[in-house]
Amino acid sequence: MSTVEFGGARITIEDIWNLAHRKSEARIAGGDARARVAHSAEIVDGLVASGATVYGITTGYGDSCETEIPAELVKELPIHLTRYHRCGMGRILTDEETRAVLAVRLANLMQGWSGVSVALVELLAAMLQHDILPEIPAEGSVGASGDLTPLSYVAASLAGESWVRFEGERMISAKAFAKAGIKPITLRPKEALAVMNGTAVMTGLAALAFRRAENLARLACRITSMATLAILGNPAHFDKRLADAKPHPGQAKAMARIRGDLKAYLANSEPSRIQDRYSIRCAPHVIGVLEDMLPAFRGLIETEINSANDNPLFDPADGRPLHGGHFYGGHICFAMDGLKTLTANVADLLDRQLALLVDKRYSNGLPQNLSGSEGARAAINHGLKAVQIAVSAWTAEALKLTMPASVFSRSTECHNQDKVSMGTIAARDALRVLELCEQVAAASLMAVTQGVRLRQRAGEVSAAMLGTRLEAFMAEAGAIIPVLNGDTPLDAALGRITTAIRDGAVVLDQEEA
Ligand SMILES: N[C@@H](Cc1ccc(O)cc1)C(=O)O
Incomplete structure (x- = not known):
């Protein structure tokens, strides 16, 4: 250790x-x-x-x-x-x-x-x-x-x-x-x-939330790549020249990861549509805001970790007591209010991608609800219909929690503490939002994997189109993501995938191409 x-x-x-x-x-x-x-x-x-x-x-x-x-x-x-x-x-x-x-x-x-x-x-x-x-x-x-x-x-x-x-x-x-x-x-x-x-409670929670948000940002890129492939979307949306034309570094990083994932697809396919819907085309622009803010959030959290933040403090040089207000958690509060808004937006993005995937009108030929059932029995199977409803519920709950905590300061303790940060509430909100985002990501992962599997079964995604990186991911993720050919309760599998995401066990080999 x-x-x-x-x-x-x-x-x-x-x-x-x-x-x-x-x-x-x-x-x-x-x-x-x-x-x-x-x-x-x-x-x-x-x-x-x-x-x-x-x-x-x-x-x-x-x-x-x-x-x-x-x-x-x-x-x-x-x-x-x-x-x-x-x-x-x-x-x-x-x-x-x-x-x-x-x-x-x-x-x-x-x-x-x-x-x-x-x-x-x-x-x-x-x-x-x-x-x-x-x-x-x-x-x-x-x-x-x-x-x-x-x-x-x-x-x-x-x-x-x-x-x-x-x-x-x-x-x-x-x-x-x-x-x-x-x-x-x-x-x-x-x-x-x-x-x-x-500020140690809010800061401890913030450190955990930060790591989970970082993982979510990477995973959302992979899910976007897989969703693009599943709907046979247009990989040219992630062209390097586009990234250079609007060079927010985090957005460029998200684009590069997706581009890296879709290299083989780009080289071995013709796009089915000139432009995909925003949840695909603008995915780097949603994930990118989170990516771009993470370094700033890290700075705030790590400064707070490595600070003396109680009162009074004592000057080590001359022993004088210094009466101040370093217990005020405004920086952590803002980081967590920001983090929860940005991560909830990622959940919303994934929810919209899933909405495309399960709907025959938008999925470019995938079966309704991504059901893998064929023949006469297809009529009684409903695929990921309920999972998509649940994802909408989790997303709505995450979005609802984005109300900033910092604006709810109130005077307390006989007006000594007459302006306060509410940073601990923001950090708790952020963790809850992340929990919901990870559930959404787990369901999304299940759906995009199912989508790509169905394309493979139909001969519409070849090994050449998939490429080695996504092939390896399909094999690895496949160990925890069930093949869905008939209706079955999915709660246990979703629970396992969510836990793996939360603990950082879904390891992504991402090249920034
Ligand atoms: N220590 C705080 C205030 C405080 C501490 C304990 C209390 O119970 C209440 C308030 C200050 O410096 O002002």
């Missing part, structure tokens, strides 16, 4: 993905990184000893920042923060999502600006190593004192309170730690705030 080192090089989305899927192991870097963290904790110790007034250490939280905490109660303040914030509701984050959240928070705290101890970051790393996963309810964050409520479950579990999942069982974290041979910590001044007052 590879290692992701925290406190060393910049942490990437791929690092978070690999940790979330247990393909990598977390480790705290030695030397400077630990020293940085230790120094930050010493700054807090010094401030407490000096009797200085520091927000969240010697004051109440949020709007209660003018309440002074009696010196003898300063130590007790942190655990209170973890307790009163544990009012989360909704679904519990999945194992992958929870690991992503832990990993992002670890990356944030390792910056050395947050005043936490080495023991705390080591315990967070140990939770990842032992796979002790706090139960984090998804709802209750406005995304701008960071993710206070969901992260309170992480802070509480570090202190031995609150539920975790460990070795397939649900238990209080202290018990899981004992089983794993590690110890909970007593949260020191500032530590609960440092864990909770930041």
Whole structure:
């Protein structure tokens, strides 16, 4: 297993993905990184000893920042923060999502600006190593004192309170730690705030959503190539000269992938129509917007991962507390609002392609509903009729969720948090939209594969037209995509294909021709 080192090089989305899927192991870097963290904790110790007034250490939280905490109660303040914030509701984050959240928070705290101890970051790393996963309810964050409520479950579990999942069982974290041979910590001044007052939930979810969107963009190109072949469409729509004439790089990339897939088809066929409908001809223009925005989204997500985003921060140079608002998740919110709109548009594109494929009036000779049934029994078989209806439902649901979350800011917490990001809602929406998009992509994959198979059976697509790349894909995808010659329930197969897409197991050999 590879290692992701925290406190060393910049942490990437791929690092978070690999940790979330247990393909990598977390480790705290030695030397400077630990020293940085230790120094930050010493700054807090010094401030407490000096009797200085520091927000969240010697004051109440949020709007209660003018309440002074009696010196003898300063130590007790942190655990209170973890307790009163544990009012989360909704679904519990999945194992992958929870690991992503832990990993992002670890990356944030390792910056050395947050005043936490080495023991705390080591315990967070140990939770990842032992796979002790706090139960984090998804709802209750406005995304701008960071993710206070969901992260309170992480802070509480570090202190031995609150539920975790460990070795397939649900238990209080202290018990899981004992089983794993590690110890909970007593949260020191500032530590609960440092864990909770930041953007790690939305950012962890965003990292996962990003990877899935990236896969979806590639897959949508392959599905478009297969759909073009299935309707015997015109591969010249993806000509390099067209790409050069309007050179958005992401769009050009999508065009190049499709062109690469259809090289053999272009060389060995005559187009049936001078121009195909937009869902084919403009596919690179839909997928391309997503492709063009992904690098920008990556930049926003990775900057957030590699940032200190709580409050207050402590200047490592002179130990001064810096009171600011870095817990505000506006960048992640916009990335996720954008991502969900762009991915839902891809689902819509695939839904329209499927509408062409199942309809005899538009499919250029494919059987109605792509049914593979022949002879007298064809009358009782309905092919992918219901699958197409379902795809329309999934697409509509995805499109409905594209309402931007960021515009729903509302003043809360006695008007201390009077402008908030709602980034966590945007990230959750994005994941749900992706789930629906992956279902649409699974059904589309099933349909285009069926379409090409039917053409092969009818002798209308030869091996020369298919080319080696699509032939290999047909063989590989064929392992999970059933041949549909008669009506049969397709839910289990769709479930398997969807899971393979979500986990990145549908590997595409794409050449950008
Ligand atoms: N820490 C936030 C506010 C906050 C923290 C905890 C709360 O319960 C409420 C608000 C700030 O810096 O303003």
